[in-house]
Amino acid sequence: MENENSKNPTRRKFLKNLSSGSALAVSGLAYFSVTSCKQASDEKTTLLTTDGKLVQVPNSEIEDLNHQHLPATPEESRIGIPGKKFVMVVDLAKCKNAKKCIEACDHTHNLTPDRPYIKVLEMQDNEKSSPYWMPKKCFQCDNPPCVKVCPVGATYKRTDGIVLVDNERCIGCRFCMAACPYSARVFNWGKPPGEDESIPYSPETSLPSQIGTVGKCDFCPDMLRNNKLPHCITACPNGVIYFGDEIDDTVTNGEETVRLSTLLKEKAGYRYMEELGTEPRVYYLPPVDRLFPFEETTQENSES
Amino acid sequence: MSKPNIELQKFRTKRGKRLLSHLITTSLQYKLWIAFLLILILLGLIGYYRQLRYGLVVTAMRDYTSWGIYISNFVFFVAISLVGSLFSSILKLNKNLWARPLTRISEIIAVAAIICAAVIIIVDMGRPDRIFYVITHLRIQSPIIWDVIIISTYLVISILLLYISLLPDIALCRDRLTQIPNWKKALYRITAINWHNHPKQIAMLQKVNKILAISVLPVAFAIHTITSWLFATTWRPGWDSTNLGPYFVSGAFMAGAAVIIIAMYFIRKHLKLSKYITLSHFDRMGKLLVLLSLVYLYFNINEYLGPAFKMVGVEGEHITELFVGKYAPMYWFVQLGGLVLPIILLFFKPFRKPLPILIIAIFVVLGAWLKRFLIVIPSLQHPYLPIQGVDESYLHYNPTWEEWAITFSSFAWLLLIITVLIKLFPVIPIKKYKQGSETVFKQNIF
Numbered sequence: 001m002e003n004e005n006s007k008n009p010t011r012r013k014f015l016k017n018l019s020s021g022s023a024l025a026v027s028g029l030a031y032f033s034v035t036s037c038k039q040a041s042d043e044k045t046t047l048l049t050t051d052g053k054l055v056q057v058p059n060s061e062i063e064d065l066n067h068q069h070l071p072a073t074p075e076e077s078r079i080g081i082p083g084k085k086f087v088m089v090v091d092l093a094k095c096k097n098a099k100k101c102i103e104a105c106d107h108t109h110n111l112t113p114d115r116p117y118i119k120v121l122e123m124q125d126n127e128k129s130s131p132y133w134m135p136k137k138c139f140q141c142d143n144p145p146c147v148k149v150c151p152v153g154a155t156y157k158r159t160d161g162i163v164l165v166d167n168e169r170c171i172g173c174r175f176c177m178a179a180c181p182y183s184a185r186v187f188n189w190g191k192p193p194g195e196d197e198s199i200p201y202s203p204e205t206s207l208p209s210q211i212g213t214v215g216k217c218d219f220c221p222d223m224l225r226n227n228k229l230p231h232c233i234t235a236c237p238n239g240v241i242y243f244g245d246e247i248d249d250t251v252t253n254g255e256e257t258v259r260l261s262t263l264l265k266e267k268a269g270y271r272y273m274e275e276l277g278t279e280p281r282v283y284y285l286p287p288v289d290r291l292f293p294f295e296e297t298t299q300e301n302s303e304s
Numbered sequence: 305m306s307k308p309n310i311e312l313q314k315f316r317t318k319r320g321k322r323l324l325s326h327l328i329t330t331s332l333q334y335k336l337w338i339a340f341l342l343i344l345i346l347l348g349l350i351g352y353y354r355q356l357r358y359g360l361v362v363t364a365m366r367d368y369t370s371w372g373i374y375i376s377n378f379v380f381f382v383a384i385s386l387v388g389s390l391f392s393s394i395l396k397l398n399k400n401l402w403a404r405p406l407t408r409i410s411e412i413i414a415v416a417a418i419i420c421a422a423v424i425i426i427v428d429m430g431r432p433d434r435i436f437y438v439i440t441h442l443r444i445q446s447p448i449i450w451d452v453i454i455i456s457t458y459l460v461i462s463i464l465l466l467y468i469s470l471l472p473d474i475a476l477c478r479d480r481l482t483q484i485p486n487w488k489k490a491l492y493r494i495t496a497i498n499w500h501n502h503p504k505q506i507a508m509l510q511k512v513n514k515i516l517a518i519s520v521l522p523v524a525f526a527i528h529t530i531t532s533w534l535f536a537t538t539w540r541p542g543w544d545s546t547n548l549g550p551y552f553v554s555g556a557f558m559a560g561a562a563v564i565i566i567a568m569y570f571i572r573k574h575l576k577l578s579k580y581i582t583l584s585h586f587d588r589m590g591k592l593l594v595l596l597s598l599v600y601l602y603f604n605i606n607e608y609l610g611p612a613f614k615m616v617g618v619e620g621e622h623i624t625e626l627f628v629g630k631y632a633p634m635y636w637f638v639q640l641g642g643l644v645l646p647i648i649l650l651f652f653k654p655f656r657k658p659l660p661i662l663i664i665a666i667f668v669v670l671g672a673w674l675k676r677f678l679i680v681i682p683s684l685q686h687p688y689l690p691i692q693g694v695d696e697s698y699l700h701y702n703p704t705w706e707e708w709a710i711t712f713s714s715f716a717w718l719l720l721i722i723t724v725l726i727k728l729f730p731v732i733p734i735k736k737y738k739q740g741s742e743t744v745f746k747q748n749i750f
Contacts, residue, residue, distance in 0.1 A: 102693075114694060114695035114698075115366075115367055115694065115695075116693065116694075119692060119693040119694075120693065121689060121690055121692050121693065122690070122692060123690075136689065145538070145539070148445060148446070148537075149446050149447065149448070149537065149538075150443065150446055151438050151442065151443060151446040151448035151449045151452070152434075152437040152438060152441040152442065152443065153441055153443045154441075169434075169437065169441060170430070170431065170434075171429055171430070171431050171434045171435070171437050171438065172360070172429050172430015172431040172434075173428070173429055173430070173448060174370045174371060174430065175446070175447075175448055175534070177367070177370040178370060178371060178535075178538050178540065178684065179537070179538045179539075181538075181539040181687070181688050182687075182688065182689055183367070183368065183687045183688075183689055183691075185367070186367050187360070187366075187367055187370060187430065188359070188430070189359055189360045189361040189363075189365070189366065190358055190359040190360075190361030191358075191359060211359045211430075212359055212360060212429075212430030212431040213430055213431060214430075273688060276539060
C-alpha cells in the first residue's frame, strides 16, 4: 500500500538524517547541480553540514529541494509534532455564518459542497433563547470513540492531540461514522472530481482522496508542521476561531494572541456535550454579547 | 452397539427409499427454481459490479445514513443462523425427540445464513480489496474484530455440526445409490471419509456431536450479542442500550423458528415428506414460535418503554419518529403484524396447521427483516447535532436498485445454498443409532 513512499526508504532516511540545517547547506552549496543530478551515477558533491564538516555525497542521493516539502508519509503521520498539544477555541459570539472557513477547507481538501468537513450549524438551546451559529469541525477528542472502534487502526490519536485517518489503511466499514457522536466524519462515497493523483498520499493532507474511505477535519497538520495556522482560521473574516498549543497556553485567531487558560476562564469556555466523556480538544465560548445579530440569510452570509 | 446387518435390512425398506429418492430425481420445477435463483444472483452481481466500479455512491447511503440495508440484512442473516443452535443444541440436549427430523434442515439453514452474513458484510465495505487488513492490522479492542472472530468460529462449528451428523447418511448414499453420475459417486465417496458404521466410529461420532452441541450454544449466543454490540457500543439513540444483547438474541430465535416453519412447509410439499414432517411438527413448531415470540415481546417492551417514558432529547425524537413519524407504518406493521398478531393467532390450534402457520411465519420473517431496518436506519438519522449544511438527499434513505438487487441476490444465495445441500444430501436424518439402552427414535412419527 505504501507504494509511493516506501519505494526509496534510504533516500527519505538520508534526507531526514541530514535534518533541516544541513539540508539548507545542501541547497546553498549544490542547488544547481542538484536539479540535474538525479540520473548521474558516480559523481559526488561536497556538502557542508551544520557542524561545519565537509562531506562527499553521491549525486544520486541528492534530491531537488522541493521534495523536502513532501507531505508526511502514512508512517510519519502516526507520530505527532513533538512537544505540542493542539487546541481550538471557537468564539460563538463572533460567528455570523460567513462560511469562509468552509470554503477554505473545501478548497484545500478538495471537498464538494455537499459533504464538507466543517459545518456551521444553526443552534437554539431553547425556545426563549436566541439562535446562534455554531461552527463545528472534528473535536479531536482525547478519548475518541472513533479510534476505539476502528478494526484496523486506520484512525489514530497522535501525541499532539490530533486524531488522523490513514486512508491507505481504512477498509471503509464506517463504524467510526456510527460511533462519532458529533457526526464529524464524511465518507468518500465516490471518486471526488478533479483529484490530483500525481502527489503522494499523505494522511496529513488527506490528499489525494481515496474512494471508499472515511475523512474528516484534521486540524491541517501539514500547515502546523510549517508553523502555519490551519486554513479555516486564517480564512475567517471575524476572528471566530482561535488555535494554539495547550502546553504553551497560547491561542491565536491570526490577529490577537491570548492565554488559553485566561480566555477559557474569563469567557466561561465549555466543551460540547462534556457528559459523553469524549474529552474534546475544541472549546466553545458562549454566544453572549454578540458582534452580529442573528440573521438566517443575509446578502453577506448567503453569497459565500 | 449397532448391528449393521439389521440396519441394512431396515434401510432397504420404504423409509430409506423415500428419504433418498429426491437425491436421484430432478423435477422441472426444481430446474425452474434454480434458474429463478440464478437470475436473481445475476442481477445482484450486476449491481455489485457497478458498486465496485463507481464506489458506494451507487447506494443511497450518505454521511448521516452511513449504514443501510446491507447492515440490516447482515443482522438478519446472523439472526437466522442462530436457528441451527436452537435445534442441534437446545432442543437436542433437552431430549425433544420430536425435533430430530428438523435438525438437519436447521443446520443447513444455519450454514447458509452465516455464509451469506459473512459475504454481505464484505459487500458493505468501502474497500473490499483490503478485507485481509482485519487480520494483518487487527486491533482487538474493536467490536468488529470480535464479530469477525465469533462469526468465523460459528461458521466452523455450524459446518462441523452439519457435516459430522451427515456422515452416516453420506455413507448410506455411497452404498445405496448406484445409479448416479460419477461425480456424485465421487462426492459421496470422498465426503464419507471411510465411514463404515463401525461401533468405534459411531461412539466417536456421538461423542463429537455432544461436544459440538454443547459448545455451539455459547458461541451462538455470543455471535448475536456481539452483533448487537456493534450498535450498543455507540451513543446513537436506540442503540445506546444495555438491553440490546438479549433483545437481539431473542429476536433471532423467533425469526429462526419462523424460517424453519417456512422451510418445513416447502420441503414437505416438494419432497413429499409428509410422513416425516407431520402435522404434529407444525403444531409443535407453532407452540415453540409462540414461546419464542413472547420472550421477544418482553424484550421489545423493555427496549421501548423506558426511552418512550422519558422522551429525552434525540432519543425522544427517535421514538417519536418510530411511533407516530415517518417510520410509524413500518414500525406498527412489524410490532403488530410480525409479533403481536402471530402470538395471538398461534394460540389457537387451527392456525397451527401447515398453510395458516406458513402465512404467519412469512409475516414473522418479513417483520424480522423490517425490524432490523428499523433498528439500523432511523437511529443514524437522529444524531446529537442537527443535520444541516448538507445536500437535502442526505436526510432520507431510499435504497437504490443496486442495493435491492444485491439484497435480493443475497436471499437467492441463501436459498441456492439450502436447495443444493438438500438436493445433494438427505434432508431428514436416516441412520439412527441406539444410545445406551434407550432407543433414540421412540416416537411413532417414523
